[in-house]
Amino acid sequence: MSDEKKTKLTKKDRRHAAVRYNFMACNIFNYESQMGPAVAWALAPALRKIYPNDDEYQMALENHFNYYNSTTVMSSLILGASLAMEERDGIGAKDAVQSLKTSLMGPLAGVGDTLVWVLWPTIMGSISGYMALQGNPLGAIVWFIANIIFWFVKLKMFDVGFTSGTKLITSLGERLNIFTESASIVGLSVVGALVATVVKISMPVVFQFGKVKLNLQTGVFDKIMPALLPALLTLLIYHLLGNKKWTPTRIILLVIAISLIGTFFGIFKA
Amino acid sequence: MSGINLIQDILIVILAAYMTIDQNGLVIMSWFPVIVGTITGIIMGDMTTALTIAGTFQLMMLGVAALGGASAPNYGLATIVGIFVAVRTGTGIKSAIAVGLPVGLLAIQLEVVARIIVNFLAHRMQTDVKNHDFKKMQHEAWWGPALFSLQTGLPAILIVFFGPDVVKFILHVVPSWVTDGLTVAGGMLPVVGVGMLLRYMPVKKFLSYIIVGFVLAAYLKVGVLGVALIGFAAAYWYFISESKKVKEAAITTNVPSDDEGDDYDE
Numbered sequence: 001m002s003d004e005k006k007t008k009l010t011k012k013d014r015r016h017a018a019v020r021y022n023f024m025a026c027n028i029f030n031y032e033s034q035m036g037p038a039v040a041w042a043l044a045p046a047l048r049k050i051y052p053n054d055d056e057y058q059m060a061l062e063n064h065f066n067y068y069n070s071t072t073v074m075s076s077l078i079l080g081a082s083l084a085m086e087e088r089d090g091i092g093a094k095d096a097v098q099s100l101k102t103s104l105m106g107p108l109a110g111v112g113d114t115l116v117w118v119l120w121p122t123i124m125g126s127i128s129g130y131m132a133l134q135g136n137p138l139g140a141i142v143w144f145i146a147n148i149i150f151w152f153v154k155l156k157m158f159d160v161g162f163t164s165g166t167k168l169i170t171s172l173g174e175r176l177n178i179f180t181e182s183a184s185i186v187g188l189s190v191v192g193a194l195v196a197t198v199v200k201i202s203m204p205v206v207f208q209f210g211k212v213k214l215n216l217q218t219g220v221f222d223k224i225m226p227a228l229l230p231a232l233l234t235l236l237i238y239h240l241l242g243n244k245k246w247t248p249t250r251i252i253l254l255v256i257a258i259s260l261i262g263t264f265f266g267i268f269k270a
Numbered sequence: 271m272s273g274i275n276l277i278q279d280i281l282i283v284i285l286a287a288y289m290t291i292d293q294n295g296l297v298i299m300s301w302f303p304v305i306v307g308t309i310t311g312i313i314m315g316d317m318t319t320a321l322t323i324a325g326t327f328q329l330m331m332l333g334v335a336a337l338g339g340a341s342a343p344n345y346g347l348a349t350i351v352g353i354f355v356a357v358r359t360g361t362g363i364k365s366a367i368a369v370g371l372p373v374g375l376l377a378i379q380l381e382v383v384a385r386i387i388v389n390f391l392a393h394r395m396q397t398d399v400k401n402h403d404f405k406k407m408q409h410e411a412w413w414g415p416a417l418f419s420l421q422t423g424l425p426a427i428l429i430v431f432f433g434p435d436v437v438k439f440i441l442h443v444v445p446s447w448v449t450d451g452l453t454v455a456g457g458m459l460p461v462v463g464v465g466m467l468l469r470y471m472p473v474k475k476f477l478s479y480i481i482v483g484f485v486l487a488a489y490l491k492v493g494v495l496g497v498a499l500i501g502f503a504a505a506y507w508y509f510i511s512e513s514k515k516v517k518e519a520a521i522t523t524n525v526p527s528d529d530e531g532d533d534y535d536e
Contacts, residue, residue, distance in 0.1 A: 022295065024411070024414070025295045028414035029418075030389040031385055036392070037395055037411065038411075040399075062396070062400075118470070123494060125329075127495060128328065130329075131304075132308075132324050133322060134325075135318055140308040141308070143304065143305055144298065144299060178513055181472065181508065182505035182508050182509040184472055185479050185504050188471055188483065188501070189483035189497050191471075191480060192487070193492070195483075195484055196487035196488035197488075200460075201454075225488070226488040227487075227488040233461050238469065240465075248334075248462055249375060252462055255461070256371075256455045258458075260455070262451070263447050268454045
């Protein structure tokens with residue numbers, strides 16, 4: 001019945017939807033439908049053009065209110081593709097859109113989170129963090145500018161999703177997994193370096209045997225291996241995190257407690 | 271003098287409130303301590319103190335990511351209030367950690383509360399759609415960012431009002447081993463982010479690369495970017511050889527029509 005007048009979305013309509021999504025993203029985040037409301041809100045003006053009929057519009061919106069969560073870059077790709085499907089097939093595409101979203105949001109979030117939330121902030125954060133400690137804001141400024149550029153990349157991803165649609169995403173298919181693993185390789189080598197450089201713990205306790213003084217840190221631990229204590233502490237925390245009872249917050253409190261007690265007895269030094 | 275203080279107070283609250291909206295949406299400054307801290311430094315007019323504090327919290331935060339909608343300590347808010355208190359009272363990094371860390375931890379609870387309230391908002395928006403009040407739904411959505419801004423805006427208001435006095439009092443009463451202990455904790459805390467990252471990533475499969483990264487940094491003193499480049503070299507090799515395996519598997523299963531696979535390798 002919607003054959004008579006098929007509305008084409010203009011480039012401006014698409015850009016508008018992309019901007020709305022990449023602003024609202026997690027700003028209506030809730031535990032039940034997570035990013036769902038933001039998706040519905042972002043696509044609403046574009047969907048209104050596709051569905052002049054109120055009942056169809058309602059059905060389409062309700063569809064997008066369903067549970068949804070993925071990394072925003074990847075979401076731009078997915079939502080661009082879903083919008084293209086709805087423009088082509090109208091409300092008949094409802095179920096296909098829903099299954100496209102639910103089947104892709106997980107795997108794409110795997111790549112997206114690794115790149116956007118793990119690798120990028122870890123590398124930028126450690127470089128700019130050390131620069132800041134030396135009083136140099138350059139790292140922070142570069143990071144800030146890169147994030148602005150990155151925001152426009154997200155808008156571009158929406159267009160890519162819209163024009164190349166499901167074809168592109170499904171052809172990524174099996175390579176997606178390899179790509180995620182490759183990103184993890186970079187990530188894990190960086191994490192290995194972080195253990196040695198960023199985690200700081202030392203026990204400069206001095207023992208005295210007769211006339212011989214022995215500093216526990218420089219005389220024993222450093223002789224065995226550099227960054228021995230950070231490595232051991234990392235191992236301990238990694239195992240604690242495997243236990244459901246040890247939430248990150250509890251572990252932070254534990255670390256603070258150990259530090260306070262250790263400093264009180266002079267085992268650690270600030 | 272107090273006029274400038276008032277302007278600073280207002281800007282600090284606005285910055286803190288906007289930070290969460292940005293973190294949830296645009297992700298331009300997000301909650302990354304060095305970026306947020308640089309802006310705070312400009313507001314407070316003391317870049318040296320601000321950068322030291324921001325750098326400290328940035329390293330503490332490495333690896334801490336709110337993945338899949340999980341909550342994590344808010345080191346961004348810790349940076350803002352830490353710098354504010356340190357500059358205003360002239361007490362430096364020790365008071366920044368002593369105030370920032372607890373505030374950042376408490377902010378987790380506020381995030382949980384905000385998300386529960388937003389749950390009601392989501393239901394209201396859906397009811398609007400059911401009633402064909404489409405315009406109303408579009409307007410009500412703005413309560414989302416408004417509520418989330420309170421998550422960091424409210425603590426900032428409290429700190430701006432009471433912070434400096436309370437901090438002066440605390441530093442006066444609390445023995446030095448406590449503030450020293452918190453500084454020690456600041457050095458150790460990056461371990462939590464590192465541990466969370468390890469839990470999230472395929473450690474068992476790629477243990478070798480953690481060891482490579484560790485040895486490069488600990489023994490050979492290679493910087494993070496250098497380690498990342500070596501990691502990238504390994505990742506590139508892995509990607510090429512694994513892709514080839516997938517392709518070969520595809521060729522053995524269906525011999526004809528594999529033209530489309532060719533353009534990916536180069």
